[in-house]
Amino acid sequence: MAIPEQIARDIVDPKAYADWKRSHDAFAWLRKNAPLDVAQLDGFDPFWVVTRHADILNVERQNDLFHNEDRSATLTNIETDKKVREMMGGSPNLLRSLVQMDNPDHMQYRRLTQAWFMPQNLRKLEDRIREIARGFIDKMAAKGTECDFARDVAFLYPLHVIMEVLGVPEIDEPRMLKLTQELFGAQDPEVNRSGKEVSDTDTGLANIQATVADFFSYFVEMTEDRRRNPRDDVASVIANGAVYGQPLGHLEAMSYYIIAATAGHDTTSNTTAGALWALAENQDQFRKLKDDLSLIPSMVEESIRWETPVKHFMRTATADTEVAGKQIKKNDWLFLAYPSGNRDEDVFEDPYSFKIDRSPNKHVAFGYGAHVCLGQHLARMEMRVLWEELLPRLKSVELNGTPTRVQANFVSGPKSVPIRFQMS
Template sequence: MTTTEQTAAPAQTVPDEIARQIVLPEGHRDEVKLFEAYAWLRNHNPLAKVEVEGYDPLWLVSKHAHIMEIERQPAIFSNGGGDEPGSHNPILTNQAGDAFTKSLTGGSLRVLEALPYIDPPEHTEIKDVANDWFRPANLKKWEDTIRQLAREAIDKYLKPGVNEIDLVKDFSLFFPLHVIMSLFGVPEEDEPRMMVLTQEFFGTADPDTARADVEPLSPEAAAQQWAAAIADFNAYFDALVEARRAEPRDDLATIIANGRKQDGTLFDKTKAYGWFITIATAGHDTTSSTLAGTLEGLAHNPEQLKALQADPSRISDLVNEGLRWASPVKHFMRRAEQDYVLDGRQIRKGDRFMLLYQSGNRDEDVFVDPNSFDFARKPNKQISFGYGAHMCLGQHLAKQELRIMFEELLPRLRSIEVVGERKVVQTNFVGGLKNLPVRLDLA
């Protein structure tokens, strides 16, 4: 909608504590207050322009419908805006972090040659390198392999009888990582390194995942850690690209390493690094967060566990609700490339938007009783994978992994009970449970 079609509504005030709770990574440690802040926005100012000290002004987008309207129009609301000095960061970073990134790149905020930083038509060309591999028709041939990996994970990390474990650190982290690395072609002995780098990559604001080579508590610390983790990933994946170009194999790494432009020439290796980093991080971290969050939901709703055991055909519904409930991707940023009016609010070219997927997945206008875990929820229009041109490419693989794991685990799960304090990763970007002590009884 153009500015000439509607008169813009006046701005409304957002309490500073609400804005800080959502914008600052430390605000995400307390999920009770965080979800209260989301609810306040949805009820009082669903499209709110805020200014938080240390950050550029931005709009908080808390409603499902507004997120969808922005996601549907990538030409108006860009993801990264190119690699020139006028680019923007699709991940919220403070002003000091952006300045540090620009110092590394010569003025660009495109620190990674990956799909989240790129807009169509370049986005489409790069996405096409491996798009077919991630289609459901191709993923079906990996069904038996993933099922075998699920059985092995259950046998390796759980024992028959009572298990008192940290559900995250002792179980859910490992299966998705092993799946994606197996399909990728990364040796199993390198998986611990990939796990550490992923935690550093997504946990830039969490003291528990701080790197020794990053100055702690500095304003640009998160950006420093992000850049350092990317450099380490690039160094590892450079050898993988060279190996797959020299000796191709039947794996995903070979497809990406040998990706070609429309003119038939190979993409620069940095594009392959971007692919590899995206898959090696989001390809398992988000799935492990959803796995743990879904099992937590069942722990608090044992009658739903029994219903699923009685009718395993409904496990796909469980996966969908688990994705809504966990919402492991908390936000992506967008920038207006032209003036626009959204729900009566005047948007100016250059304005930035923080799309709050967690909030959208609890929107009362879309979900009945949204703060309850209900695997039987119908309809369930969860937006955990985003929407439109930038919708998560790996969504079908993630759903497949989760479905298979639950098909293997739930028939053997006599009970699961939370027995200690839950903790979440301190991040406003991608994350979920960090600790969840449980007592799990396995047949």
């Protein structure tokens, strides 16, 4: 059977992710009644919705059978797809980053910066990251007893870290934050480029194009600078890198910068904001964590599962195959529903409870297999360090108003988390 229309709408509607309960209810219904089935909606090509943890892993581990690049790597409607292909000479993707690549290109491009993001290299950065974290906690303390944790801390701290790793000067960080929010929040009138509801393809696409063009112009300048004056930063690696013995193409280089600059902080910001929101709502968990700071690493894992900032990626079948007893045809499109996988009752006991000591916690928030998130170790380190510095000083915390979420069906999380707190 095809997925009921209202359930399918709740999967694609950005507002359902701002509501959170709506999207989670839809996924829960699917796991129970139609764990792998086809969504058919006006304006969209039909697509399979993969909701179970095991099936997501099954698709993710078979990179030759399920491609990222053949069709759009994110859910897009027919009209947008057509326009993007016209603009991009047949390609369904506006960018060509690691996310939109398959092997052998994916492996070659990933190798360029992989060493930068490995734990042994990141250990050298830990002292500096701790210094940055302390700076933001001091600013939070200076606000007295109230702040918006999302806007005042969670958005800015990971941004500062990744911009330093990338090599973007601090003065340009507000610009990078704004462009990132415009890109990922293109469906949200409060953060998108136009500042209004986007009801038609032309406006939505024009907003994203303008944002991407701004990123390109910034990073073209940076590339020229790093070619003249290479430094010990990721921008210099991209600017001077070679793949197959040739410098990176313009689209590939610009896309590399954008994925590093945006995914490098937004997902961590979402998780950090979501973690404090969850702790404020679950005082027993907050007290448990305060009493035993050795639980911080497992709390970080639980907050990643809980928030799951990347809501989906799309894959395209390269041949007829079978997943969970269903016949998938060549060129079929699959929607990997990560928030659903991370609430799968067969894998997670009591999945709708925030448990800081959850173990095991085999969440799929970073993806799996060849496309597993390149920055996962940096993200974990940033969050661990922030909580190690904040929790000993944070005596109490509670919500001070109603938190809100971004309207977006690709990458999203809290928009505002107003809190009342006491620091020691």
